[in-house]
Amino acid sequence: MTLLISVFAAVCFTVAWYKNQPQNTLCLSTPCxxxxxxxxxxxxxxxxxxxxxxxxxxxxxxxxxxxxxxLGLSVLALTLVVWVVTLLVKDPRGVLHNKK
Amino acid sequence: MACFIVPAAEAVVTTVATKILEKKQATATTADAELFRAKTSTLVRKLRWLNKLLWGGSFLLAFEHLWHGELTLAFPFLTAAGDAASMTEMLREMATSGVAMAAVVTLAWLGLVLVTSAWERKAQRVPVTVTETDA
Incomplete structure (x- = not known):
């Protein structure tokens, strides 16, 4: 079940990554x-x-x-947290870094 | 038990290799430094994919081991390291499942590298033509 959940999530994120190309402003390669x-x-x-x-x-x-x-859902939640932290740290759109 | 340690160890090696290549790229000052950078930039980019696959997989598997109580936050961190019989079983699992995990991830990455390299070569070969609709 953990494997199934992670594979479904990986496929969904890969499709989202593909759709977001070439801008890649959401750091979708990280969860992929x-x-x-x-x-x-x-x-x-x-x-x-x-x-x-x-x-x-x-x-x-x-x-x-x-x-x-x-466990699968917890793994997914952990992945989402890692993704959001990466997104906020890298801030590819400059939303946080440009704030005065 | 501790199978994720093998891909994590491979991740350490590949990350160090990537960092060394990046440093060489940055410090290259010879006449053919640009050629070296051009040749290695693709390799560095693709090595980063392997690093992310190995670190990501090892991280989530470590979480799974924590979930199952095979990993603890106190020394010696691995519950199987407590007695000799469990330790032997752990080492056997690392030598079988762990090595297989590292090999499968590396093979998947190699497949990805081969496919993307073929696409890149194809893109370089195809001449850009202007069709009537473009003009």
Missing amino acids: FLLWGASLMWLVDAVVEYAHLGVAYFSPEAADLVNDAF
Whole structure:
């Protein structure tokens, strides 16, 4: 579930990044790289787990599913916080730096 | 357990390599300094992608390990470092999953570099023509 949430978020951010080109005034590459990097790593984790569990990997317990979904959403929230902080620090539109 | 440490270690190496290249670009004073800058600027830009992928992935995986209680904020930070049996299991996981994670991210980056380099070469080869509608 964590992998699924991060992949969906990575795809959405990549589409948004593409739409925002060539200006790139929203620092959208930051969440893209963060989420794609984590998604690739969790994909490896999923493959390793599938190798151990077999098809049982696809029918997790309800409690595990909820916990993984909660983790996925928390990861997404953390990514959004990192993105907003990056955006405000870099301030590509000069909104904060030009304020008197 | 601590698989994210391997991609994080790779991130340290690639970041240092990027910084060295950037420093060489800035301090190049020889006659062919411009040529060196032109040749390495694309490499530096693409190395930054790998750095972001590795740091970003390692950061979010570290958060996941914190969530699962495998990482703590107190020394020795890794709960598996407490006893020898868990330590052996942690090292085994780092050698398998950790190395695989670093390899998959690096391979994905290499694929990205190959595709974008091919696009860049193609863009340089295609001559700019003015069509009737443009004129």
